[in-house]
Amino acid sequence: MKKWFGMLLLLISIVLITGCNKEPKPEERFTAYVQEWNKQNFDKMYDYLSEEAQEKVSKKDFTDRYKKIYSDLQIKNLKVDFKAPEEVEEKDGIVKFPFHVKMDSLAGEIAFDHTAVLKKEERDDAKSWFVNWDTAFIFPNLEEGDKISLPTTPAKRGDIVDKNGAGLAATGKVTEIGIIPGEMGDDEEKIIKKVADLLGLSEEKITKDLSASWVEPEHFVPIKKIPGDANDLLEKLTAIPSVNNRTVQARVYPLGEAAAHLIGYVGPITAEELEKADSQYQSSDVIGKRGLEQVFEKKLKGENGVKIVINKKDGTEEVLAEKEVKDGEDIQLTIDAGVQNKIFNELKDETGTAAALNPVSGETLALVSSPSFDPNTLSLGATAKDWEKIEKNKKEPLMTRFKNGYAPGSVMKPITTAIALEAGAVDWNKTYDIKGLSWQKDSSWGGYSVTRVSDTNGAVNLEKALVLSDNIFFARTALDLGKDKFVAGLKTFGFEEDIPDYTFPLEQSKIGKIDTDIALADSSYGQGQIEMNIVHLATAYTPLMNKGNMIQPILVKGETDGAIWKKSVMSEKTAADIQNALLKVVEDPKGTARGAKIAGKRIAGKTGTAELKAKQGEKGKENGFFVAYDTEKPDMLVAMMVEDVLGRGGSKPAVDRVKKVFEK
Numbered sequence: 242m243k244k245w246f247g248m249l250l251l252l253i254s255i256v257l258i259t260g261c262n263k264e265p266k267p268e269e270r271f272t273a274y275v276q277e278w279n280k281q282n283f284d285k286m287y288d289y290l291s292e293e294a295q296e297k298v299s300k301k302d303f304t305d306r307y308k309k310i311y312s313d314l315q316i317k318n319l320k321v322d323f324k325a326p327e328e329v330e331e332k333d334g335i336v337k338f339p340f341h342v343k344m345d346s347l348a349g350e351i352a353f354d355h356t357a358v359l360k361k362e363e364r365d366d367a368k369s370w371f372v373n374w375d376t377a378f379i380f381p382n383l384e385e386g387d388k389i390s391l392p393t394t395p396a397k398r399g400d401i402v403d404k405n406g407a408g409l410a411a412t413g414k415v416t417e418i419g420i421i422p423g424e425m426g427d428d429e430e431k432i433i434k435k436v437a438d439l440l441g442l443s444e445e446k447i448t449k450d451l452s453a454s455w456v457e458p459e460h461f462v463p464i465k466k467i468p469g470d471a472n473d474l475l476e477k478l479t480a481i482p483s484v485n486n487r488t489v490q491a492r493v494y495p496l497g498e499a500a501a502h503l504i505g506y507v508g509p510i511t512a513e514e515l516e517k518a519d520s521q522y523q524s525s526d527v528i529g530k531r532g533l534e535q536v537f538e539k540k541l542k543g544e545n546g547v548k549i550v551i552n553k554k555d556g557t558e559e560v561l562a563e564k565e566v567k568d569g570e571d572i573q574l575t576i577d578a579g580v581q582n583k584i585f586n587e588l589k590d591e592t593g594t595a596a597a598l599n600p601v602s603g604e605t606l607a608l609v610s611s612p613s614f615d616p617n618t619l620s621l622g623a624t625a626k627d628w629e630k631i632e633k634n635k636k637e638p639l640m641t642r643f644k645n646g647y648a649p650g651s652v653m654k655p656i657t658t659a660i661a662l663e664a665g666a667v668d669w670n671k672t673y674d675i676k677g678l679s680w681q682k683d684s685s686w687g688g689y690s691v692t693r694v695s696d697t698n699g700a701v702n703l704e705k706a707l708v709l710s711d712n713i714f715f716a717r718t719a720l721d722l723g724k725d726k727f728v729a730g731l732k733t734f735g736f737e738e739d740i741p742d743y744t745f746p747l748e749q750s751k752i753g754k755i756d757t758d759i760a761l762a763d764s765s766y767g768q769g770q771i772e773m774n775i776v777h778l779a780t781a782y783t784p785l786m787n788k789g790n791m792i793q794p795i796l797v798k799g800e801t802d803g804a805i806w807k808k809s810v811m812s813e814k815t816a817a818d819i820q821n822a823l824l825k826v827v828e829d830p831k832g833t834a835r836g837a838k839i840a841g842k843r844i845a846g847k848t849g850t851a852e853l854k855a856k857q858g859e860k861g862k863e864n865g866f867f868v869a870y871d872t873e874k875p876d877m878l879v880a881m882m883v884e885d886v887l888g889r890g891g892s893k894p895a896v897d898r899v900k901k902v903f904e905k
Contacts, residue, residue: 267336267359267370268325274372275323275340283307291360291371297385298374310379310389314549315347315520334361336370347391347520348549348562353381380551382559388552393523396543398492399569401504401533403578404604404798410504410534413493415469415621416486422451423458424483435481439474440465441624466491466621492527492620496578498613499585502641503576503745505532506616521545530619532641533572536744543569573798575604580877583905585609587898588881593864594642595881596775597902600783600870602802603792605776606877608745610642646748646772647882650849651710651833651892652866653767655819656781657719658703659811660730662818666722669818672700673717680713682720682758691716691762707822710833710848712766719765724755727764733810734781734791736773741806743776744796750777767849779880780806782868785820785845786875788813820845820872827869834867836893837900843872844903850891863887867895871903879903 274289283304287295290303298306310316323340330336336359343352358373376383383389401410418440425432433451437444442465451462466489467474478484492507494500507527510518514528521544522528528542529535546566551559577597584595588611597607612634618627631638661667676698679690695709706714719727732738736750753770755761763769773781776794783792784807793806811819823845826832833848846869853862865886870878879902883894 264368265370266329267331267361268329268338270370271323271338271340271357271359271372272325275321278321279319281307281311281319289372291373292362293360294372294374307379313391314389317345319344335359346549346562348547348564351380351549351562355381380561383551384554386554390550390552392548392550394546394566396545396566397568398507398527399537399541399543399571401537401541401572401574403574403576403581404606405577406573407578408493408495409500409574409576409578410492410494412490413469413495414488415466415491415493415617416471416475417463417466417489418475418478418484418486419461419463420447420451421459421461421483421485422456426482428482432481432483436464436478436484439478440467441626443625461485461487468617468621469493494616494620496582496585497615497617498589499582499609500576500578501532501613501616502610502643503532503581503608504616505534505536506530506620507534508620508622527620533574533745536746537572540570540572543567575599575602575606575795575798575802576608577606580902581607581609583607584879584881584902585611585613587901588883589613591883591894591898592636592642592885593881593883593895594645594775595879595899596643596779597877597879598776598779598783598792598794599802599876600779600786600792600878601875603780603783603794603804604798604802605794605796608643608776608796610640612636612638614638642882643775644745644747646751646774647864648769648771648851648853649767649773649778650851650864650866651712651766652778652847652849652868652880653765653771653773654707654710654715654849655785655823655847656731656734657715657727657765658707658819658822659784659815660727660733661718661722662703662815663811664722664726664730666726667703667718669703672702673714674699675701675711675713680716682762686759689759704822704825707819707847708825708829708832710826715765716762719761720758724761727761728752728755733807735777735807740777740780741793742800743794747774747776748772750774767851775880775882778866778868779878782870782878782880784810785816785823786870786878787816789816823847824872833892834869834896836896837867837869837903839900839904842874842903844869844900845872846870846896846899848892848896850886861887863891865889865892865895867892867899869899869903877903 277285287300287303320343338357340357341354359370360373361368362371376385400408402408433444433447437447447464450464456462479486494504508530510522510526510528515522515524529538544567546564548563549561580597584597584607588595588609591611593611595609598605614631679692681690691713693712695711697709701711701714731752736752739749750773755764760769764771780794784790789809789811790805791807791810793804795802824843827834827837827844827846834846837844837846846867849866851864863886865883868880879899881895881899886894
């Protein structure tokens with residue numbers, strides 16, 4: 242019994258030893274290698290390499306090379322396929338396995354077939370199979386000493402043009418100022434100081450440029466780009482010995498300040514932007530910084546062309562993958578450059594904003610914000626002095642005012658009129674007996690009252706209330722209408738929602754909190770917490786020219802024009818009646834917009850003055866508004882807001898400027 246038990250233990254030991262010493266199959270070893278490759282575990286891959294391969298490349302070099310190539314080429318979706326054959330042919334301790342590699346790169350798909358050679362080698366008293374690796378495993382025909390390069394063809398940035406094809410942002414010519422070091426002689430310090438003063442640069446920056454490793458005495462060393470029309474500056478600079486210039490291409494903005502907030506500008510991509518951007522960007526690229534340059538960045542940029550090339554030792558090249566260059570798209574706006582320029586020139590000495598629409602098609606003809614900035618200066622590289630000037634300007638020239646919401650004041654009254662008429666809370670014959678310049682509902686209002694500027698005593702009807710802009714009439718109308726119907730009416734006009742598909746991001750027009758009768762009364766004439774952006778304000782007047790339908794404004798040419806955003810916000814009759822009243826606002830000798838009357842034109846409009854103060858009785862800021870259009874040629878409606886009009890006639894600065902736009 243003991244004899245048989247001993248033999249059994251011996252047999253078990255033999256089986257275990259035999260099992261432990263079992264040689265792995267070559268197909269199993271290569272399958273494991275491929276698995277590590279697909280996971281891009283390059284350090285583990287190295288452990289599968291043959292002695293011959295490891296003698297040619299160290300583990301660090303092997304790992305670093307793969308990582309760098311895969312990173313530089315932005316390799317994704319790597320798939321190495323190997324199917325083990327049913328029968329493995331071995332000859333002199335060598336087997337061969339075909340495999341297929343496929344991957345996506347920044348230049349497109351790379352795919353190739355290759356054959357792996359595995360050798361049987363003994364290591365640590367055990368035999369196994371190892372991959373006889375060479376550089377062709379990375380890419381076919383890649384040999385030791387070859388290099389991989391990535392030549393690129395930059396995409397042309399798309400232009401932004403107006404409705405007539407005039408450039409608003411385009412590739413144009415600018416002047417690049419440079420210094421030829423060998424011509425500076427003994428005046429290097431003086432020359433650097435003069436150039437630094439004229440260009441607003443630091444002397445250290447220029448000295449650093451001139452000290453770059455590539456610079457030779459005869460080289461033109463670029464210092465700064467300036468606008469192509471900066472002739473006075475160019476003349477002063479080129480009068481300095483060694484200073485030269487050349488014409489180069491850059492992004493230019495023909496309207497300059499007039500369209501800066503709308504169009505924006507481009508600038509060098511920052512490290513933070515590069516990290517967030519997709520693989521199309523390189524550290525040398527420019528990117529849209531604000532405005533439509535930023536909104537349309539993906540369309541405007543296009544896609545750079547790129548090749549992945551093996552540069553052979555003998556000077557020949559082999560292209561592994563190639564992506565053709567795709568230039569950026571041109572964007573055509575509905576903006577009319579002439580109208581944009583005209584309105585900006587009227588507004589540029591003020592702080593304010595304006596929008597011009599074609600009230601029938603919905604095309605945005607102009608979007609203006611003032612004060613402004615020069616996008617050409619910022620795009621070409623603003624100096625510290627340039628930024629300091631902008632940032633210290635209390636009028637905030639970088640603020641895009643046409644996207645913001647403002648209390649509209651009395652330009653709100655035609656909207657309130659339409660809501661009240663459609664709800665039956667008022668008609669054109671209804672009157673309120675109003676005396677004096679102030680009114681309150683009852684004693685529950687305490688010391689608060691609604692005030693008006695008109696000295697009319699007695700019966701006031703709706704038309705007179707619009708012509709004289711009577712706050713008391715509209716406050717009483719809103720109280721008769723009630724909060725729920727008033728709020729519901731505002732929402733039919735698009736309050737508390739985005740303008741559908743409008744390209745430039747705008748703040749929603751807000752109703753705010755209407756929790757008291759005082760708040761309801763104030764809201765009726767555009768005070769309280771009511772806020773409107775200037776585009777929505779202009780849009781809210783379009784039902785007067787479209788049989789009661791509110792047109793959807795558009796900014797990009799080719800979008801559906803004449804589309805209705807809000808159908809039947811008022812009846813056709815209500816629209817016609819309100820328009821007749823707004824004609825009298827301009828044409829009546831007592832009308833608040835009588836200063837906008839133009840011989841030979843029939844201008845309809847509404848004025849508004851929004852008071853910005855903490856409580857009644859205090860003096861605060863005032864913003865003046867005017868919305869107007871020519872009833873006999875309704876192809877342009879202008880809404881304008883001028884800030885800080887206290888003591889200047891309220892809406893008068895806006896009225897005067899809008900009048901000049903229509904006169905011209």
